[in-house]
Amino acid sequence: MNSCPVDSLGILDPSRYGSLLLGQTAGLGKWVFIGALVAVLIWLIMMPRELIGQAKVVPPWWRNVRFWAIVVCLLQILVYWQFA
Amino acid sequence: MHVARLGYLDTALVVLYLLAVLGLGLWVSRGIRSTRDYFLAGKSLPWWAVAMSLVVSDIGAKDMIGVAGDSYRYGVVMMNFDFIGCSLAVLIAAFLFMPFFWMAGIYTIPEYLGRRYNQHVRTFFAVAWTLFMVATLGTIFVSAAAMFRTLLNWPFWFSVGVTAVIVGAYTSVGGLKAVVITDAFSCAVLIVGAALICVIGLQQAGGWSAMQNAIESSGQSWTAHHFELVPPVDHPKYAWPAVFLGLCLVLGPSYWIGNQAIVQRNFGTRSENEARSAYVLCAAIKMFFPLLLVVPGLIALALYQDQLGLPFVDGDVGSPNPVWDGNTVLPLLIVQLLPTGVLGIVVGAFLAGVLSNLDSYVNSASTLVVNDLYVALLRPQATDRECLALGRWLVVLFVLFGAGCSYLVDRWFASVFDAFQTFLSFFQGSLLALLLLGMLWRRTTQWGGLAGMLFGTITAVAVQFHRQLLGWDGTTSFLWVAWWSFAAAMISGIVVSLLTTPHSEEQLRGLVCWIPLGEAKS
Numbered sequence: 182m183n184s185c186p187v188d189s190l191g192i193l194d195p196s197r198y199g200s201l202l203l204g205q206t207a208g209l210g211k212w213v214f215i216g217a218l219v220a221v222l223i224w225l226i227m228m229p230r231e232l233i234g235q236a237k238v239v240p241p242w243w244r245n246v247r248f249w250a251i252v253v254c255l256l257q258i259l260v261y262w263q264f265a
Numbered sequence: 266m267h268v269a270r271l272g273y274l275d276t277a278l279v280v281l282y283l284l285a286v287l288g289l290g291l292w293v294s295r296g297i298r299s300t301r302d303y304f305l306a307g308k309s310l311p312w313w314a315v316a317m318s319l320v321v322s323d324i325g326a327k328d329m330i331g332v333a334g335d336s337y338r339y340g341v342v343m344m345n346f347d348f349i350g351c352s353l354a355v356l357i358a359a360f361l362f363m364p365f366f367w368m369a370g371i372y373t374i375p376e377y378l379g380r381r382y383n384q385h386v387r388t389f390f391a392v393a394w395t396l397f398m399v400a401t402l403g404t405i406f407v408s409a410a411a412m413f414r415t416l417l418n419w420p421f422w423f424s425v426g427v428t429a430v431i432v433g434a435y436t437s438v439g440g441l442k443a444v445v446i447t448d449a450f451s452c453a454v455l456i457v458g459a460a461l462i463c464v465i466g467l468q469q470a471g472g473w474s475a476m477q478n479a480i481e482s483s484g485q486s487w488t489a490h491h492f493e494l495v496p497p498v499d500h501p502k503y504a505w506p507a508v509f510l511g512l513c514l515v516l517g518p519s520y521w522i523g524n525q526a527i528v529q530r531n532f533g534t535r536s537e538n539e540a541r542s543a544y545v546l547c548a549a550i551k552m553f554f555p556l557l558l559v560v561p562g563l564i565a566l567a568l569y570q571d572q573l574g575l576p577f578v579d580g581d582v583g584s585p586n587p588v589w590d591g592n593t594v595l596p597l598l599i600v601q602l603l604p605t606g607v608l609g610i611v612v613g614a615f616l617a618g619v620l621s622n623l624d625s626y627v628n629s630a631s632t633l634v635v636n637d638l639y640v641a642l643l644r645p646q647a648t649d650r651e652c653l654a655l656g657r658w659l660v661v662l663f664v665l666f667g668a669g670c671s672y673l674v675d676r677w678f679a680s681v682f683d684a685f686q687t688f689l690s691f692f693q694g695s696l697l698a699l700l701l702l703g704m705l706w707r708r709t710t711q712w713g714g715l716a717g718m719l720f721g722t723i724t725a726v727a728v729q730f731h732r733q734l735l736g737w738d739g740t741t742s743f744l745w746v747a748w749w750s751f752a753a754a755m756i757s758g759i760v761v762s763l764l765t766t767p768h769s770e771e772q773l774r775g776l777v778c779w780i781p782l783g784e785a786k787s
Contacts, residue, residue, distance in 0.1 A: 210495040210505030214349055217513060221353055225360065233360060234538050246542050250356050253548045257352045260552075265495040 211265040215258055222254045271416065275609030282454060282613035283431065286620060289450060290435030290443040300652045303440035304372055304632045305533045310445050312539035315530045316546035318448035318625070321455060322526050323351070324554055325622025326408035326615060327401070329459065329561075333598070334591025336562030338576040340491030342503045343562070344555035345512060348494075352548045354517035359544035361778075362522045364537045365704065369775055372532065374523050374700075375637045381703040381776045382714035384641065389718055390699075391637035393692045394525050398630040400688045402623060402667020403674040407592065409619045410671065415596030416612060425671055428619055429664045436624040437660040441533050444624045451617030452550075458614020459557035462595075465602050466564035479567040487577050491563070502742055511744025515751045516689060519697035526629040565598045573597060627667070631659040690743040691729070694750025695721025702758050707770075707777045713762030721754025 225247060230236055233247055242248045271279070297303050324347075336343045371377050375394065379387025406425045413424035435443050470476040480488050490496045495505045521527060521544075534540040565573060573594055578584040603611055635656045640647050647655075698717050702709040728746045731737070 210498075210509070213505070213509055214495060214513070217349070217353060217509070221356055225356065228360060233541070234364075246359075246538065246545050249549065250359065250545045253352060253545065253552065254356060256552060257348060260348060261494070265493075 211261060214261045214265060218254060218258045218261065222251065222258065225250050225254060271608060271612065272605040274606045275612065278606075278609030279612050279616065282616060286447050286450065286617075287431070287435055290439050290447045293446045294435065294439030294443050297440055297442070297653075299649050300635070300656065302442070303653055303656055304529070304628075304636070306440065306442035306445060308533055308535060310442065310530070310533040310535070312534055312543040313546060314445050314449040315534055315539075315543035316550065317452035318445040318530050318621070319527060319543060319547040320550050320554070321448045321452045321618065321621035322530065322625035323520075323551075324455070324558070324618065325405060326412070326618040327404045327622060328558055329615060329618050330408040330411055330592050330595050331404075332558040333562040333565065333595035334593075336559040337566045337573065337594045338487075338562075338591060339503060340488070340563065341494050341559055342490070342496050342500070342508070343559050344494060345503075345508050347551050347555040347558065349508075350512040350517035351521065351551050353513060354521040355544050355548040355551070357518060358521045358528075359541045359548075362700070362704065363528070363531055363540050363544060365778060366528065367532065367534070367537045367540045372529075372636045373633055374525055374528060374696075375633065376641075377776070378699060378703065378714070379637070379641065381709075381773075382699065383711040386699065386711070386714050386718055387637055388642065390692070390696060391633050391641075393696075393722075395630050395633050395638075397688050397692070398526065398626045398633075399663060399666045399670050400674065401626050402630075402663065403670030403672075405619060405622045405626070406668055406671035407675045409615075410675070411592040412596050412599075412612075412615055415593065415600055421672075421675070425668045428623070429668050432620050432623040432627070433661055433664040436627055436664075437657045440656070441529065441628055444621075444628050445530055445533065447624065448621045451621040454610075454617040455614045455621075456550075456553070456557065458611040458617070459554075459561075461607055461611055461614075462599065462602070463557060463560045463564075465607065466561060466568075466598065469602060470564050470567045476563060476567040480563065483570075487575075487581070488566070491566075503744070504742075507742050507744040507748070511690075511742070511746075511748040515694050515697055515747040516686070516744070519693035519700075519747075519751075520689065523693070523696045523700055525633055526625045529629050529632060530625075561595055561598055564602075565594045569597060569601060623664070623667070627660045627663045630663045631656045634659055686743045687729075687746075690746040690750070691725045692722055692750075694725060694747045694752075695754035698751050698754030698758055702755070702762070703776070704778050706762075707773055708762055708767055709758065710762045710765045710767055712765040713758045713760075716761035717754040717758030720757035721750045724753035725750035 228247070230239065235245075235247075239245065299307075301307055332343050332346070366374075366377065369377060369380075371380075373391070375387045375391040378390055406428060409428045410419075410421045410424040413419040413427075414421065419427075435447065467473060467476065470479065477492055480491055490500055495508070496503050498504045498506060531540045531543060534543055574586070574589055576586055576589045576591065578586050599608065599611055635652050639655060640652060644651075695718050698721055699714050702717065703714065725746050728741055728749050729743075732741065
């Protein structure tokens with residue numbers, strides 16, 4: 182067995198890197214994934230209207246691209262919440 | 266290996282599909298007079314067509330074949346490539362990056378990098394993307410050949426030749442408009458075909474629970490994590506920290522923000538809002554693809570493991586079986602499962618994946634070479650007519666290069682999906698770092714960009730090959746290659762930028778998010 186010495190530091194080997202930095206907590210991965218999606222969701226909700234071309238007129242919800250982006254994000258959160 | 270016999274109905278459906286694509290492609294090719302028409306479709310593309318084209322530019326034959334093979338090996342973890350590896354990145358691209366690129370009026374991503382940093386950075390990424398696209402064309406040809414070998418018993422080179430001729434015909438003539446409109450049609454066919462495989466396969470397996478029981482009750486150690494969307498940290502290939510850092514934070518965003526084949530469609534939309542809408546619709550459609558692509562691999566594992574064999578030596582997930590061929594999983598499933606009529610639709614769907622993927626990549630590779638290498642480096646005085654002719658010839662040339670490259674891909678990689686992701690990981694980390702630093706931090710200098718590009722790429726090569734070079738055991742996942750390449754590019758880019766003279770606000774106008782084109786001089 183001629184293993185990579187850096188593996189023992191957990192830098193390149195996935196199995197060790199995960200345990201070294203983020204612990205062996207079984208459900209931690211799920212919450213990290215959901216956390217990333219929630220961060221994007223908050224960013225989408227809080228984004229100023231003028232940055233998405235809605236400074237003067239806000240379109241009705243069915244034509245509002247921000248609304249549909251939020252729906253997609255929520256569905257993704259639901260997927261990881263339910264199945265991860 | 267079983268070989269399917271296409272019935273008259275199947276053959277008729279396949280021929281009908283091919284004629285429809287060819288006819289549609291040639292019909293929308295009328296009126297192309299300039300490079301703007303050819304490479305950006307005259308900025309006249311409807312957003313829904315762009316969205317569907319985005320889907321099939323990403324999901325194609327290589328994904329149908331490759332993901333089925335990898336889900337057979339690794340399970341539902343492969344869904345992450347279309348869930349968190351896509352939706353998060355697409356939404357960020359839609360609301361942060363794409364409108365900005367669109368307003369800048371650029372043809373290519375390297376063009377932006379050239380304006381923001383310097384010509385060296387532009388040339389490097391243009392060459393890197395072109396080489397990547399040729400390699401990707403190779404993976405697509407291999408996917409097509411694997412399917413045709415099983416379905417029609419065609420030899421490898423015959424399959425590659427037939428595919429090359431069909432796609433070359435309308436892509437070289439019609440440019441981006443032909444590509445996007447035929448892609449939209451192909452997207453619908455692809456969804457129907459992939460859904461039929463899942464429905465019929467699950468029926469045969471006795472439903473989802475029965476399929477899961479069949480896989481889990483086999484008691485094999487390599488299938489222990491097959492139904493975990495977020496696998497544990499000791500997973501040898503897709504440990505969740507690797508999926509999160511490598512895929513979610515680097516490969517996904519880099520692919521959806523910086524891949525010329527992806528973003529070029531958006532440059533062809535009518536307005537900034539349509540570009541944004543196209544991305545959001547794409548994200549919505551893509552939410553169904555994890556099921557459509559991954560479930561076939563699981564069905565094959567539950568029903569045909571005795572014929573497909575073990576992907577690992579002695580069931581050890583760390584020891585891939587060198588003779589196992591992941592590219593045969595989907596073809597065998599199709600041959601075994603599908604009745605006449607349905608087979609024709611699924612073959613049509615597969616062809617849709619082949620053609621839409623191929624046309625997207627050859628069109629974009631041609632755009633890169635004409636815009637970022639030929640005009641930028643060799644002939645700045647080139648006329649529009651000359652560039653248009655060159656773009657068309659390059660499409661033919663790239664189809665031929667890709668066909669040649671398919672032989673190497675077929676010999677070196679157990680799965681086309683693995684091959685595709687490995688090619689991507691070499692420069693995606695540094696590309697994303699340069700885009701983020703360039704667009705979001707005005708202090709980034711051209712030397713910082715150059716340092717980020719060099720250190721990021723060197724790190725990717727070192728992490729990918731250090732084990733082989735030093736004689737150490739094991740392999741390093743491409744997800745870690747991407748992550749460490751990104752980290753190295755970010756750090757070196759920031760450090761060198763802080764040590765060098767910053768650009769003036771005038772130089773950065775329209776290139777950094779906080780200094781838009783229309784802002785008054787301060």
